[in-house]
Amino acid sequence: MNAENPIWVLISTFGLMSLFAVGGAAAAVPEMHRIAVEVHHWMTEKQFTDAYAIAQLSPGPNVLIVTLIGYAVAGIPGALAATLAMCLPTALLAYYVSRLLNRPSQSRWPGLIQAALVPLSIGLMAASALILAQSTDRTIVAVLLTAMVAVIASVSRINPLWLLLAGGLLGFAGIV
Amino acid sequence: MSSDSVPAVQESDQEPDPVTAPPDLAALFLAFARISLAGFGGVLVFARRAIVEQHRWMTADEFNETFALCHFLPGPNIVNLSMVFGARLRGIAGGVAAFAGLLLPPTLIMTVLAIIYAQFGELELLSRSLAGISCAAVGLLIAVVFRMMTPLLKRVDAVALTLMLGVFAAIGVFRLPLQTVLLVAIPVSIGATYFLRRKVAA
Numbered sequence A: 001m002n003a004e005n006p007i008w009v010l011i012s013t014f015g016l017m018s019l020f021a022v023g024g025a026a027a028a029v030p031e032m033h034r035i036a037v038e039v040h041h042w043m044t045e046k047q048f049t050d051a052y053a054i055a056q057l058s059p060g061p062n063v064l065i066v067t068l069i070g071y072a073v074a075g076i077p078g079a080l081a082a083t084l085a086m087c088l089p090t091a092l093l094a095y096y097v098s099r100l101l102n103r104p105s106q107s108r109w110p111g112l113i114q115a116a117l118v119p120l121s122i123g124l125m126a127a128s129a130l131i132l133a134q135s136t137d138r139t140i141v142a143v144l145l146t147a148m149v150a151v152i153a154s155v156s157r158i159n160p161l162w163l164l165l166a167g168g169l170l171g172f173a174g175i176v
Numbered sequence B: 001m002s003s004d005s006v007p008a009v010q011e012s013d014q015e016p017d018p019v020t021a022p023p024d025l026a027a028l029f030l031a032f033a034r035i036s037l038a039g040f041g042g043v044l045v046f047a048r049r050a051i052v053e054q055h056r057w058m059t060a061d062e063f064n065e066t067f068a069l070c071h072f073l074p075g076p077n078i079v080n081l082s083m084v085f086g087a088r089l090r091g092i093a094g095g096v097a098a099f100a101g102l103l104l105p106p107t108l109i110m111t112v113l114a115i116i117y118a119q120f121g122e123l124e125l126l127s128r129s130l131a132g133i134s135c136a137a138v139g140l141l142i143a144v145v146f147r148m149m150t151p152l153l154k155r156v157d158a159v160a161l162t163l164m165l166g167v168f169a170a171i172g173v174f175r176l177p178l179q180t181v182l183l184v185a186i187p188v189s190i191g192a193t194y195f196l197r198r199k200v201a202a
Helices: A006-019 A025-039 A045-057 A062-100 A109-136 A140-155 A160-172 B025-038 B044-054 B060-072 B077-120 B124-155 B158-173 B178-201
Strands: none
Touching: A006 A025, A006 A062, A025 A045, A025 A062, A025 A109, A025 B158, A025 B178, A045 A062, A045 A109, A045 A160, A045 B077, A045 B124, A062 B060, A062 B077, A109 A140, A109 B060, A109 B124, A109 B158, A109 B178, A140 A160, A140 B124, A160 B124, B025 B044, B025 B077, B044 B060, B044 B077, B060 B077, B124 B158, B158 B178
16 A cells, blocks of 8 residues: 555645645646656656646636646546645635625735736746747747747637647647 | 526616626526636636626626636636635525536546546547647747736836746746745735835825
8 A cells, every 4th residue: 555645645736736826727837747747757748748738628727737637646536636626725715815805906905916926927827838848849840830829829819729729630630 | 598587677778787686506507617618728708708798697897806806816716716706696605506617517528538548648649639739739828928928018017027037937947846936936026016016106
């Protein structure tokens, strides 16, 4: 028997991580990558970027990449444990805070804290992009595809799903 | 179109009531399940549309206020929003109903995808397609970063840009743990924002 139950490791890891996930799911990706690939070796680099791709492509909140990580560690119980650990503690925290500040607009602290967190969460998301790009963009064509999508999505309001599917088709055709 | 909660509106042709009666738990669960399953690559737009425009459970201002609160708290914003929103309408049971509606269907889908991936992930074709999707997904993320950065660049907000670059380097380049970085960065950023605002006000 393993001294450390994998379910418990998942719950404590993601429960703690969620409390530091300022700026939402995309900002937590570097930490998920560090834990899952570098610290615990739950997944390979390729499995992690695949999981990110699947989570982007599927409906629902993008945070559900944790479901895939949890499954890789401990099957279906792992998938459920990781998902709940990532989502429930902060949701309950939000519930209690919202009851405390019945009218959040009257205090200036929420606005101030929010303004202070914006640059941090952008920095975190940029770090996610870098870490994912390092494992996914290994060829010139792949870099070009990423750059093209970045430009198109920046200047147009096209549904992101089409860009993901286009990437999938290019990959399927063996071009990327 | 939902058939629930549309009485009283047809009585007059003027502005309909901004907020209708609170929905029951099943309606909350179903509404959030629908929001979640419609939301490819971002649920917020669909949540706003359903809550404010379709069901009229909140006014636009109430929605913004609730979202702002969930945005500055840690964790997945939209998940926080479901709990806070459900609880405002129907107490803690409503919060749980909305939370479950948002998460249960996509978690089941994701689990099925995980099983398929564990079975067939090594297949050359699937692996190549996912590689292509990953490249596009990274591009989308860069576009989001770019869009969020634009206001900071326009204001030439040196403090914010420095903090942003600092966090980016610490996490992305030096691969430091998130907790360590944020335990330093959050107080610094809040302090800097506080003093800058006081200076502007003075």
